Amino acid sequence: MTDILPFLKTMLAAPGLSAYESPIMLLIREKWTPLVDQVSLSRLGSLHALKNGVGKTPRPSIMITTHMDAIGMMVTSIKDGFLHLTNIGGVDARVLPGTQVTVHATGSSRSKDLPGVVVQPPVKMLPPSVGEGPVPLDQLLVDVGLLPGQVAQRVRVGDLVSYATEPTELAGDAISGHSLDNRASVAALTIALEELQSKTHVWDVWAVATSQEEVTLGGAYTSAFEVRPDLAVAVDVTHAKGPGATDWLTHPLGKGPCLGFGPNIHPYLYKKFNELADRLEIPHETEVMPRMSGTDAYAMQVAAEGIPTMVVSIPLRYMHTPVEVVAVKDIQRAGRLLAEFIASLEPDFMSKITWDE
Amino acid sequence: MAEKTPTIGTSQIKLLEKLCNACAVSGDEGEVRQIVLKEVKPFADDVQVDALGNVLVTKKGSGRNRVRVMLDAHMDEVGFMIVADDGDGIFRFETVGGLDVRQLVGKLVLVGKNNIPGVIGARAIHLTTEEERRKKIPLDQLRIDVGPGSAKVKIGDRATFATRFKRVGPSILAKAIDDRIGVVTLIELVKSAPENVDLCAAFSVQEEIGLRGAKVAAHYFNPDLAIALDATPANDLPAYDGSENVTYNTKLGSGPAIYTTDAGTLSDPRLIRFLAETAEAAGIPYQFRQPGSGGTDAGAIHKQLAGIPAVSVSVPHRYTHSAVSISRMDDWKHTLALLYAGLKKLTPGLLAVDRK
Numbered sequence: 053m054t055d056i057l058p059f060l061k062t063m064l065a066a067p068g069l070s071a072y073e074s075p076i077m078l079l080i081r082e083k084w085t086p087l088v089d090q091v092s093l094s095r096l097g098s099l100h101a102l103k104n105g106v107g108k109t110p111r112p113s114i115m116i117t118t119h120m121d122a123i124g125m126m127v128t129s130i131k132d133g134f135l136h137l138t139n140i141g142g143v144d145a146r147v148l149p150g151t152q153v154t155v156h157a158t159g160s161s162r163s164k165d166l167p168g169v170v171v172q173p174p175v176k177m178l179p180p181s182v183g184e185g186p187v188p189l190d191q192l193l194v195d196v197g198l199l200p201g202q203v204a205q206r207v208r209v210g211d212l213v214s215y216a217t218e219p220t221e222l223a224g225d226a227i228s229g230h231s232l233d234n235r236a237s238v239a240a241l242t243i244a245l246e247e248l249q250s251k252t253h254v255w256d257v258w259a260v261a262t263s264q265e266e267v268t269l270g271g272a273y274t275s276a277f278e279v280r281p282d283l284a285v286a287v288d289v290t291h292a293k294g295p296g297a298t299d300w301l302t303h304p305l306g307k308g309p310c311l312g313f314g315p316n317i318h319p320y321l322y323k324k325f326n327e328l329a330d331r332l333e334i335p336h337e338t339e340v341m342p343r344m345s346g347t348d349a350y351a352m353q354v355a356a357e358g359i360p361t362m363v364v365s366i367p368l369r370y371m372h373t374p375v376e377v378v379a380v381k382d383i384q385r386a387g388r389l390l391a392e393f394i395a396s397l398e399p400d401f402m403s404k405i406t407w408d409e
Numbered sequence: 410m411a412e413k414t415p416t417i418g419t420s421q422i423k424l425l426e427k428l429c430n431a432c433a434v435s436g437d438e439g440e441v442r443q444i445v446l447k448e449v450k451p452f453a454d455d456v457q458v459d460a461l462g463n464v465l466v467t468k469k470g471s472g473r474n475r476v477r478v479m480l481d482a483h484m485d486e487v488g489f490m491i492v493a494d495d496g497d498g499i500f501r502f503e504t505v506g507g508l509d510v511r512q513l514v515g516k517l518v519l520v521g522k523n524n525i526p527g528v529i530g531a532r533a534i535h536l537t538t539e540e541e542r543r544k545k546i547p548l549d550q551l552r553i554d555v556g557p558g559s560a561k562v563k564i565g566d567r568a569t570f571a572t573r574f575k576r577v578g579p580s581i582l583a584k585a586i587d588d589r590i591g592v593v594t595l596i597e598l599v600k601s602a603p604e605n606v607d608l609c610a611a612f613s614v615q616e617e618i619g620l621r622g623a624k625v626a627a628h629y630f631n632p633d634l635a636i637a638l639d640a641t642p643a644n645d646l647p648a649y650d651g652s653e654n655v656t657y658n659t660k661l662g663s664g665p666a667i668y669t670t671d672a673g674t675l676s677d678p679r680l681i682r683f684l685a686e687t688a689e690a691a692g693i694p695y696q697f698r699q700p701g702s703g704g705t706d707a708g709a710i711h712k713q714l715a716g717i718p719a720v721s722v723s724v725p726h727r728y729t730h731s732a733v734s735i736s737r738m739d740d741w742k743h744t745l746a747l748l749y750a751g752l753k754k755l756t757p758g759l760l761a762v763d764r765k
Contacts (some may be wrong), residue, residue, distance in 0.1 A: 142534045148515070175648075176648075185544060185545055197580030197735050198577060200416065222556025225558065236743045289534055294552075371533035375516065379557070
């Protein structure tokens, strides 16, 4: 298995907020192009990569999605050289004070990315209602270390703001960084495509890096419609057990991927993934999803006339903070499981899908 | 040795970078102490490391009627200590020095002498309720996570934010500007001390937990007067309601901040006047730090022995005691220029006049 860490770290250093995925898309396209037969972009910015199967045409196809967009922030106003923010996707304002960010400035042709920091104003500059409590997002500011005139010239309302935490390797094969949700899954799908180079697969494989998952699921709805696969699998991150996170919604870090089970998942696919993971001795847990899965599967399942869908998840700590943590071996296991599942698909798989009742 | 006016160029900026990136939480100042010792030794007449870990440097002048002046800059920074091992690479920690628990979450940290990386995470937003998000996350719920392997972290290890020094436009973005910017300034003054003073340079410890190093350093030196070089908050941000900010403490870009009064010190009026007049004569911008709370090592120094006339001069910096502080290069340059100009002009006569 090739070392996925360098590519993962490259991705973690690239911006790609929801609806502005181009920087990350270009990296993924460069990585995937040699591994597939064709690549294209959807109207909403998802990257579609097709690797042809060896079966007779018309061949059935499976679509694997990993959303590539990241949560972040956007500039809402500029005052005395300081930037006010709003969130793109789910951001808990309590993780922001003191967090380093990159302001993707577009105010003048000379503008480029500006390093900055989210700051908590001194207590006397805040409304008395804040007191000792957390400072709400609309009271936080970004300081980019420039003079007010320079800021006014370079930054515009609507400019994007990304976390700037450096990807960092931790002990025990773990890595920390922002946007591991969902670049960890993109890495897993990349591993799967690499493994498929030396495997025979009958089915066509659509590897899709979807856009806009964090806000509207717009990428998944539209890509599933355009590709119209026979099966769809969303690969995403799920909550790992960690400080303050121990209940049924959480799964052990480094103990294998999770297999989703619930209304967004076709039970036959769940069963087949389980059997395969058992046979391959890939450790795994079941992730129960009683309502919406919070993944691309929610959208893909209802595309066109409906598609049997599956969710494979990689446990991750501190989701949507600048210091998310995953175990690299869980990424590798998820990648291998996907490749093996694709290779196991026989021409008549669709006719065997049953309801266990 | 010929006197040479100290300036700030590439090598001083590099030294500040090294100092800010070093980890030296109060009581564990070794990493900064080693840098200081290496820098000052070739220039000093005498260097001592005392019982608390202060680096005490004497650089004698050569003229007659020399003033024995103590300059102090503290080596320590606020940070954390690992206090319990929850297993699986998860550690509980306490804060050392004045840290706001609201500024700790979501940060990369470095733990122990081997700078083992870790993170202070938070429960995912998806797993919190709106009501929960209206409350700050208390310290006893925060953990440092170094990864589930066998990282060599142990109870008692110190940790700091992992922030790396950056130069951006007119500014410096770094952790521990408080008080590495004082340390680097004092190193430069040791290297170029004028001949009319006996310079007693105290690179002190434990400022952040009660001005403890400076207290014994002042006793050791028994100087005629003392100046604490520190970094002071610039609260020059817009107020939420658009009203004029009249409690800014100091402003970035307005030059070195001369202290009149803080929570621990009533600065010696002769020294305040002397520094202001020196700045004006030399055309160096300066500001008076707004009287109020906070304090520097001068608070401990002035009460030592039979009393030591003392004042503080600080480089303004925003977001003190957080992962990233911001200072202006010009304020640093002007602080060094003011102190050097002041040292050169010092005579015993300054303290012979009435205090008024």
